[in-house]
Every structure is written in C-alpha cells, then in structure tokens.
Amino acid sequence: MFLARSLSGRLLLLTIIIVMMVEILVFLPSVARFRQDFLLERLQMAQIASLALLAADDEMVEAALEKELLANAGVSTIVLRRDSARQLILRTPLESPVATTYNLRDATAIDLVADALIALIRTERRVVRVIGEPILNAGEVIEITLNEPELCRAIRAYSQRVLILSLIISAATGLLVFLICRRLIVRPIEGVVESITSFQKDPERGPIAARQNSGLREIARAEIALGEMQTHVRSSLKQKTKLAELGVAVAKISHDLRNMLATAQLMADRLEGSKDPTVAKVGPKLIGSIDRAVNLCVSTMKHGKADETPPEARQVALQGLVNEVSSAVFTEDGSIELRNDIGENSVATVDPEHLFRILSNLTRNAHQAMESAGKGDCVHITAAGAGDEIELIIRDNGPGMPARAIEHIFQPFVGSVARGGSGLGLAIASDLAKANGGVLDLVSSTTEGTVFRLTLPS
Ligand SMILES: Nc1ncnc2c1ncn2[C@@H]1O[C@H](COP(=O)(O)OP(=O)(O)OP(=O)(O)O)[C@@H](O)[C@H]1O
Ligand SMILES: [Mg+2]
Structure with missing residues (x-):
C-alpha cells in the first residue's frame, strides 16, 4: 500500500x-x-x-x-x-x-x-x-x-x-530504475516539497528553497521559481507586518492624542470668556496637556514606524503624578472624585509620561463607566511597596466591566463596548506597563466595582 x-x-x-x-x-x-x-x-x-x-x-x-x-x-x-x-x-x-x-x-x-x-x-x-x-x-x-x-x-x-x-x-x-529515478527525480522533488512545507510553517523565518543541482532542467526551474516566490512572499509579508505595526502605532498615538486634546479642550472651554481667578491656575495645565500632544506628534513624525519611544525611567513621586492625572481626567464639579491615598514617600522607577498615560487610561475608563451607568462615585488609588516593587491598586465602585471586555481584556480593538470607545486604552496601558518592567492586571470586576493592580519597579 x-x-x-x-x-x-x-x-x-x-x-x-x-x-x-x-x-x-x-x-x-x-x-x-x-x-x-x-x-x-x-x-x-x-x-x-x-x-x-x-x-x-x-x-x-x-x-x-x-x-x-x-x-x-x-x-x-x-x-x-x-x-x-x-x-x-x-x-x-x-x-x-x-x-x-x-x-x-x-x-x-x-x-x-x-x-x-x-x-x-x-x-x-x-x-x-x-x-x-x-x-x-x-x-x-x-x-x-x-x-x-x-x-x-x-x-x-x-x-x-x-x-x-x-x-x-x-x-x-x-x-x-527505482534507484536512478529516486536519485534523479524523487529526491529533488522531495527537496522542493520539503522547502514548501517548512516555508508554509514559518513564512517569515523558514528556510528558502536552495538549488540542489539535480541536473534536471525542469526541477531546477521549479527550485529557482520557488526560491524567488518565497523571497518575494517574505519581503511583502515583512512589508505588510511593518505597515500593520505602523497602523497600530498610529492608532495608539492618535488615541492618546485624542484624549489629551479632549483635556485641553475641556480646559479651553472653561477659560473662554472667564474672568475667574482660577484661569491663572488652569492655564499651565492646559499648556502641559498641549505639550504632551505635541510631543506625541513629534515622535510619530520622527519614527514613522512601529515602536513607542523607549521609556526613560526615573524616580517618580507617585502622589504628585496621581494628582496630575486627577486634574486632567476628573472635572471639578465633584460628582465623581479621585481619592489619592498614596503616601508622600511612595516612588516608582518609571517613565513619568508613560505612567501618566497608564493611570489616565484606567481612571478615564472608570470615570466613563460610572458616568454612563449612573452608578458609583469614586476612584480610589493606593500604593504599597513590597521589596523592590511597588503595587498601585486602582479601585472604583462603578458598574463593573462587561463580560466581553473582560474576555478580551488587553487586546486592542476587541474589548470595547463603550459607544465611541476604540478599545485601545487598556491594551496601551498594559503595553506601557510591560515596557517599564511592570505588570498591569485585573484583580476583579463585579457589579460592586472594578479593581486593577499595577506593579512597577520602585
Ligand atoms: N473601570 C471600569 N469599569 C467598568 N468598565 C470598564 C472599566 N474599565 C474598562 N471598562 C470596559 O472595558 C472596555 C475596554 O476599555 P478600553 O479602555 O480598552 O477601551 P475603551 O475605553 O472602550 O476605548 P478607548 O480606546 O477610547 O479607551 C470599555 O469599553 C469598558 O466597557
Ligand atoms: Mg478607555
């Protein structure tokens, strides 16, 4: 048989x-x-x-x-x-x-x-x-x-x-005849087939067909054509991957840009026509936000490719940074508040820009969820050091995450259920945490609220 x-x-x-x-x-x-x-x-x-x-x-x-x-x-x-x-x-x-x-x-x-x-x-x-x-x-x-x-x-x-x-x-x-055919025809054909299957398994790294010098014109032609095709497929695959990465990068950047500009807009709205003394206080924050937006734009143009700017880690006082997040994300009418229970001495070794983006994504999600569900009024952030790590707990008493969002948590584009949401916020936050040597994970999410844990090097 x-x-x-x-x-x-x-x-x-x-x-x-x-x-x-x-x-x-x-x-x-x-x-x-x-x-x-x-x-x-x-x-x-x-x-x-x-x-x-x-x-x-x-x-x-x-x-x-x-x-x-x-x-x-x-x-x-x-x-x-x-x-x-x-x-x-x-x-x-x-x-x-x-x-x-x-x-x-x-x-x-x-x-x-x-x-x-x-x-x-x-x-x-x-x-x-x-x-x-x-x-x-x-x-x-x-x-x-x-x-x-x-x-x-x-x-x-x-x-x-x-x-x-x-x-x-x-x-x-x-x-x-069997031995001769095997040497002259079957072996070279097997070589071609092997090359096709190993290339199929891993088109990006698998070996490319090489000429076996079988001496048969037809098989040599097949080998050459296969090699050329594989090279071609590989290069266009690389190109496509690069383009896809670029697409994701651009989406990520514009996502955060959109959030930042929204903040700026919020402030600007308030500034408009106001003779309030708070103007003096709000002004620098507005400038800060717009600065961040500009920085992102600059880095997009500079790289034009997939990677985020590598983190520039330094000692960051967490209390102050959370306060910045609070004033950027939370309005001051006080219907939903951010309770910053971080000690003065708590520090983490991270890129402050990145940590700002992580926390603003997490708190903005909580804020949006509580606002649209009409349930919950507080996001509570605490920090506790353990060895050379520090754990930030971000807890809200909102409606909890929908099942679909939990199922696809940290996957770009698929987890969003919010109207107008792009489903990138958590994916970006997780990526940034990893890039800084930390981890972001979901501790729990029930109808009582949601808890995230962000572990960072201290
Ligand atoms: N604290 C939370 N409470 C309730 N639901 C949440 C919370 N955090 C996230 N979610 C849910 O998870 C989904 C995914 O969040 P994610 O930040 O990844 O995307 P998004 O907020 O929909 O869009 P965007 O990309 O603009 O942030 C949200 O749509 C929301 O339904
Ligand atoms: Mg979000």
Missing part, C-alpha cells in the same frame, strides 16, 4: 510490471521456437537412425537393433520416404493410436505459438505424428511418431526457467 502511494514506490511497481509484460511478449515466440527445435532434433535423430537400414542387406534389421535405434532417437516409428517408390521404415508397437499430426513443413508462426502454449498445459498421454523435411535432401519426407508427454515436460521445464529468469531480470531492472 505504502509502495503504491509514494512516487518511488509507483515507479518500482510500474517498472516491474512493464518488464514482465515485455518478457511475456518475448516468451511467446521463444517457447514456439523451443518446441520446433525439439521436434526438428527428433526428426534428425530419426533420419540418422533410419540410415542404418541402408547398410542392411534387404533394408531390414533385427527386431532388437530396431528397438535400440528407435529408443536412441527417442521416437516410436520412423518412415523416411526417399522417392515415390522407396521408403525406409522402423517401428515398435505404439502405446495408443496416433491422436494428431504436426506437419512442420507448412506450420505458420501462429500455429507454432498456439501448439506450444497448448502443450504447456496438456496433461493427457497422447501419441502424435510429426512430419518434416529430411536434412541434406536425403529424401522427400520424414515422418515420426512419439509420446507427447516428453515434449510437454520439456516445454514446461523451459518455461519455468524463462519465468525465473524473467522475475530476476524484472526485479533487477525495477530496482535499478
């Missing part, structure tokens, strides 16, 4: 079958020839035996001699007709009456083949007459009778020898 399925196995089987068929075609004339030679030899021996009669006085020999002559020639009777008048006759009694006559003088090739094939399977004991021409023009016609089983046995033995020889020849040829 395995043989018939593989290319090399099929080649082996096919070669054996074809060689066997050729052997059969050769066998038919050769077995006919063998039978004819067998009979002609008997005729010649009979002719020689009959010549003994010429030496006898009245062309008669003793019965004992006659029997010996016939036995030597392997026949039962001999009749040699020298001319229409004279004939020499030797005979012993026949086993049975003559069943049929084979006339070798006018037998066609088809007759000879057919008679030989029938002899191959004949089992009954028969006596047959054979007629032929005497050699050296020693007479007109020679006729013998003989026991057919002898002939059949000889033909069968001959066929057996031919069969064994044919089997050996076809097995040897098959093996030879």
Whole structure:
C-alpha cells in the first residue's frame, strides 16, 4: 500500500510490471521456437537412425537393433520416404493410436505459438505424428511418431526457467530504475516539497528553497521559481507586518492624542470668556496637556514606524503624578472624585509620561463607566511597596466591566463596548506597563466595582 502511494514506490511497481509484460511478449515466440527445435532434433535423430537400414542387406534389421535405434532417437516409428517408390521404415508397437499430426513443413508462426502454449498445459498421454523435411535432401519426407508427454515436460521445464529468469531480470531492472529515478527525480522533488512545507510553517523565518543541482532542467526551474516566490512572499509579508505595526502605532498615538486634546479642550472651554481667578491656575495645565500632544506628534513624525519611544525611567513621586492625572481626567464639579491615598514617600522607577498615560487610561475608563451607568462615585488609588516593587491598586465602585471586555481584556480593538470607545486604552496601558518592567492586571470586576493592580519597579 505504502509502495503504491509514494512516487518511488509507483515507479518500482510500474517498472516491474512493464518488464514482465515485455518478457511475456518475448516468451511467446521463444517457447514456439523451443518446441520446433525439439521436434526438428527428433526428426534428425530419426533420419540418422533410419540410415542404418541402408547398410542392411534387404533394408531390414533385427527386431532388437530396431528397438535400440528407435529408443536412441527417442521416437516410436520412423518412415523416411526417399522417392515415390522407396521408403525406409522402423517401428515398435505404439502405446495408443496416433491422436494428431504436426506437419512442420507448412506450420505458420501462429500455429507454432498456439501448439506450444497448448502443450504447456496438456496433461493427457497422447501419441502424435510429426512430419518434416529430411536434412541434406536425403529424401522427400520424414515422418515420426512419439509420446507427447516428453515434449510437454520439456516445454514446461523451459518455461519455468524463462519465468525465473524473467522475475530476476524484472526485479533487477525495477530496482535499478527505482534507484536512478529516486536519485534523479524523487529526491529533488522531495527537496522542493520539503522547502514548501517548512516555508508554509514559518513564512517569515523558514528556510528558502536552495538549488540542489539535480541536473534536471525542469526541477531546477521549479527550485529557482520557488526560491524567488518565497523571497518575494517574505519581503511583502515583512512589508505588510511593518505597515500593520505602523497602523497600530498610529492608532495608539492618535488615541492618546485624542484624549489629551479632549483635556485641553475641556480646559479651553472653561477659560473662554472667564474672568475667574482660577484661569491663572488652569492655564499651565492646559499648556502641559498641549505639550504632551505635541510631543506625541513629534515622535510619530520622527519614527514613522512601529515602536513607542523607549521609556526613560526615573524616580517618580507617585502622589504628585496621581494628582496630575486627577486634574486632567476628573472635572471639578465633584460628582465623581479621585481619592489619592498614596503616601508622600511612595516612588516608582518609571517613565513619568508613560505612567501618566497608564493611570489616565484606567481612571478615564472608570470615570466613563460610572458616568454612563449612573452608578458609583469614586476612584480610589493606593500604593504599597513590597521589596523592590511597588503595587498601585486602582479601585472604583462603578458598574463593573462587561463580560466581553473582560474576555478580551488587553487586546486592542476587541474589548470595547463603550459607544465611541476604540478599545485601545487598556491594551496601551498594559503595553506601557510591560515596557517599564511592570505588570498591569485585573484583580476583579463585579457589579460592586472594578479593581486593577499595577506593579512597577520602585
Ligand atoms: N473601570 C471600569 N469599569 C467598568 N468598565 C470598564 C472599566 N474599565 C474598562 N471598562 C470596559 O472595558 C472596555 C475596554 O476599555 P478600553 O479602555 O480598552 O477601551 P475603551 O475605553 O472602550 O476605548 P478607548 O480606546 O477610547 O479607551 C470599555 O469599553 C469598558 O466597557
Ligand atoms: Mg478607555
């Protein structure tokens, strides 16, 4: 079964079958020839035996001699007709009456083949007459009778020898063809197939088809075309990945930009037409926000590619930073508040810009959820140091996250259920935490509220 399925196995089987068929075609004339030679030899021996009669006085020999002559020639009777008048006759009694006559003088090739094939399977004991021409023009016609089983046995033995020889020849040829084809065709094809499958497994890093120097033009062409195609596919894949990364980066950046500009807008709205003394206080915050937006734009233009600016870690006082977040995200009407319970001495070693983005995403989410559900009024942030890490707990008493958002948490674009939300906020926050050597995870989210934990190096 395995043989018939593989290319090399099929080649082996096919070669054996074809060689066997050729052997059969050769066998038919050769077995006919063998039978004819067998009979002609008997005729010649009979002719020689009959010549003994010429030496006898009245062309008669003793019965004992006659029997010996016939036995030597392997026949039962001999009749040699020298001319229409004279004939020499030797005979012993026949086993049975003559069943049929084979006339070798006018037998066609088809007759000879057919008679030989029938002899191959004949089992009954028969006596047959054979007629032929005497050699050296020693007479007109020679006729013998003989026991057919002898002939059949000889033909069968001959066929057996031919069969064994044919089997050996076809097995040897098959093996030879198999080995040659395997080296010349199958191996190179296997190489091409291997290259295709390993490339398919990992198109970005898998090996590219190399020329095996199989010497076959067609396979060499396939190898070259495959190699070119793989190189081409790989380069366009790289290009696509880069573009996709760029797309994600641009989306991330514009996402945060949008938030920052929203803040700026909020402040600007308040500034507009106000003679309030708070203007003096709000002004610098507005400038700070706009600065951040500008910085992001600048870095987008500078890189034009996938990576975020690498974090510039330094010691950051957490209390102050959370206060900044609070005033950027939370309005001062006080309906929803941010309770900053972080100790004065709590510090983390992070990029302050990044931490600001992480916390504003988390608190903005909580704020938006509580505002739209009309449930909850407080986001509570605490910090606790443990070894060389510090854990920030961001807890709200809002409605809790929807199941879909929990299922796809930290995956870009899929987790959002908020109208107008892009589903990037948490993904960005998580990425930024990782980039700063920290972890952001969701501790719990129930109808009682949501708790996130941000672990950072302290
Ligand atoms: N504290 C929270 N309480 C309730 N739901 C939350 C909270 N934080 C996140 N969610 C839910 O998780 C979803 C995903 O938040 P994420 O910040 O990733 O995207 P978004 O807020 O929808 O869009 P944006 O990209 O503008 O931030 C939100 O749509 C919201 O439904
Ligand atoms: Mg959000």
